Amino acid sequence: MADNEAILAASARFPKPADRTFQYGTAGFRMKATLLDSVVFRVGLLAALRSRKLNGQIIGVMITASHNPPDDNGVKLVDPMESWEAYGTTLANAPSDDKLLGAYENIIGECHIKLDTKANVVFARDTRASGPHLISILIEALKATNTDYTDYKLLTTPQLHYITRCLNTKGSPHEYGEPTEQGYYEKTASSLKAAMQGRQFSGSVTVDCANGVGGPKLRELMKHLPSASEGGLEINVVNDDVLKPERLNHQCGADFVKTNQRAPPSSHAAPMTRCASLDGDADRIIFYFNDADGTFRLLDGDRIATLAALFIGDLSRSAGLGEKLKVGVVQTAYANGASTAYVTQDLRLPVVCTATGVKHLHHAATKFDVGVYFEANGHGTVVFSDLALKRINKYAPQSPAQSSALDTLRALTALINQTVGDALSDLLLVEVILAHKGWGPKEWDLTYTDLPNRLVRVEVADRSIFKAVDAERRLESPPGVQAQIDAAVRKFKNGRSFARASGTEDAVRVYAEAATRSETEDLAQKVATIVRQAGG
Numbered sequence: 001m002a003d004n005e006a007i008l009a010a011s012a013r014f015p016k017p018a019d020r021t022f023q024y025g026t027a028g029f030r031m032k033a034t035l036l037d038s039v040v041f042r043v044g045l046l047a048a049l050r051s052r053k054l055n056g057q058i059i060g061v062m063i064t065a066s067h068n069p070p071d072d073n074g075v076k077l078v079d080p081m082e083s084w085e086a087y088g089t090t091l092a093n094a095p096s097d098d099k100l101l102g103a104y105e106n107i108i109g110e111c112h113i114k115l116d117t118k119a120n121v122v123f124a125r126d127t128r129a130s131g132p133h134l135i136s137i138l139i140e141a142l143k144a145t146n147t148d149y150t151d152y153k154l155l156t157t158p159q160l161h162y163i164t165r166c167l168n169t170k171g172s173p174h175e176y177g178e179p180t181e182q183g184y185y186e187k188t189a190s191s192l193k194a195a196m197q198g199r200q201f202s203g204s205v206t207v208d209c210a211n212g213v214g215g216p217k218l219r220e221l222m223k224h225l226p227s228a229s230e231g232g233l234e235i236n237v238v239n240d241d242v243l244k245p246e247r248l249n250h251q252c253g254a255d256f257v258k259t260n261q262r263a264p265p266s267s268h269a270a271p272m273t274r275c276a277s278l279d280g281d282a283d284r285i286i287f288y289f290n291d292a293d294g295t296f297r298l299l300d301g302d303r304i305a306t307l308a309a310l311f312i313g314d315l316s317r318s319a320g321l322g323e324k325l326k327v328g329v330v331q332t333a334y335a336n337g338a339s340t341a342y343v344t345q346d347l348r349l350p351v352v353c354t355a356t357g358v359k360h361l362h363h364a365a366t367k368f369d370v371g372v373y374f375e376a377n378g379h380g381t382v383v384f385s386d387l388a389l390k391r392i393n394k395y396a397p398q399s400p401a402q403s404s405a406l407d408t409l410r411a412l413t414a415l416i417n418q419t420v421g422d423a424l425s426d427l428l429l430v431e432v433i434l435a436h437k438g439w440g441p442k443e444w445d446l447t448y449t450d451l452p453n454r455l456v457r458v459e460v461a462d463r464s465i466f467k468a469v470d471a472e473r474r475l476e477s478p479p480g481v482q483a484q485i486d487a488a489v490r491k492f493k494n495g496r497s498f499a500r501a502s503g504t505e506d507a508v509r510v511y512a513e514a515a516t517r518s519e520t521e522d523l524a525q526k527v528a529t530i531v532r533q534a535g536g
Contacts, residue, residue, distance in 0.1 A: 044141025215240025
């Protein structure tokens with residue numbers, strides 16, 4: 001049973017900064033690492049309660065700040081429940097140890113938690129220098145609450161999600177895999193081989209690992225894959241220096257490429273070479289290439305989503321399951337308007353738009369038999385419903401062609417990390433599809449023409465005053481700001497723009513698209529000015 005005295009004694013060592021208000025956002029808690037001590041301790045308390053509420057199910061805790069600068073860090077439960085985000089915010093903001101204990105006991109009462117139920121928590125971290133210190137604080141919370149725990153050391157965020165799912169499904173009809181890092185590599189490697197169906201990869205792919213945890217984990221995965229000389233995929237790894245923490249995300253990584261619309265300076269790939277960039281914890285990936293005349297071409301999350309939807313839709317029909325599997329695509333307001341038109345008009349698949357944040361996309365994706373969801377920033381995956389998996393695994397093919405398509409589809413259900421967006425899994429998914437279709441990056445790029453778009457980060461004094469509605473496509477406050485944005489948009493052909501408060505920092509992100517690059521830039525700056533003036 002959790003010992004209140006132990007909680008109070010431990011909490012006293014990690015006091016909440018008096019001048020700070022914390023908010024559990026789409027990425028959990030994320031800020032300067034020096035501010036996180038009390039927050040991490042309290043998330044440890046929350047994880048223990050969540051596990052007890054679920055009768056001892058394993059809850060994961062990840063210490064990471066993804067694409068943020070090296071001096072930042074963050075903490076997030078792997079079990080993302082919206083109601084529990086509110087509890088996390090409440091615990092994090094308790095002004096004293098006694099108030100914290102009161103809030104803790106309120107959650108126990110509200111949720112009817114039995115404290116004699118054993119709690120189980122697993123956790124891991126990325127490569128940030130502050131990680132070990134924050135892990136030590138998390139452990140203090142778990143000890144104070146009599147919680148069983150396992151430290152998985154350095155992992156990508158998706159690997160911890162995978163292990164958590166495997167542990168919670170072990171021995172059940174929905175067993176997901178071997179709950180170890182090694183099990184992750186072996187499942188990925190075997191399903192890649194099955195998905196390729198003897199096809200050959202064309203050329204190499206250069207992967208920028210953002211000098212984060214994805215670098216060593218990709219190299220470890222590669223040990224389980226056939227080499228290029230054995231007919232496997234040639235992967236050239238760059239930006240995988242994890243010995244110098246200050247290099248994390250510095251002029252590299254998925255966010256750098258997406259925001260700056262150019263390859264990292266350290267990337268020296270030849271024209272027409274496929275390139276990809278991960279983020280700091282390897283849950284996001286975007287692709288890109290320089291065409292023959294040196295023009296940069298971005299293949300972002302929209303492109304990955306449309307490629308996956310195209311291929312899975314084709315496979316379903318070829319396997320004889322076209323009428324039995326409803327495939328749908330889930331996007332956010334950041335999705336390029338041209339990608340939405342391609343899915344609805346060319347692929348003839350339904351599209352749902354949700355608010356930003358994985359939990360919103362993932363929830364919407366589960367409404368389909370096969371739900372493809374990607375944010376434009378490259379974070380996403382494909383989820384197969386239990387009914388879809390049953391149909392795929394039990395269907396008896398009527399011809400050799402159906403059998404081949406069915407085998408590939410079955411392999412994809414294992415290759416794709418369905419627990420969360422996974423840069424390593426998504427990298428291989430894209431490569432499998434390109435190999436099957438015989439495409440290079442140019443052919444992929446030609447599926448539709450993006451409207452020029454621009455993402456601008458505007459620093460503001462208080463991001464909380466910017467409140468969005470309509471899947472975050474419109475602002476309801478500050479008053480009058482949306483009317484100014486609407487007026488600006490009307491001046492541009494194919495114009496679309498919105499402003500959304502960042503979930504991780506005091507900034508507002510402005511997205512704009514229009515018919516030409518210069519008009520897009522002009523619209524983005526006009527809306528950024530509106531936001532800057534409103535934000536003080």
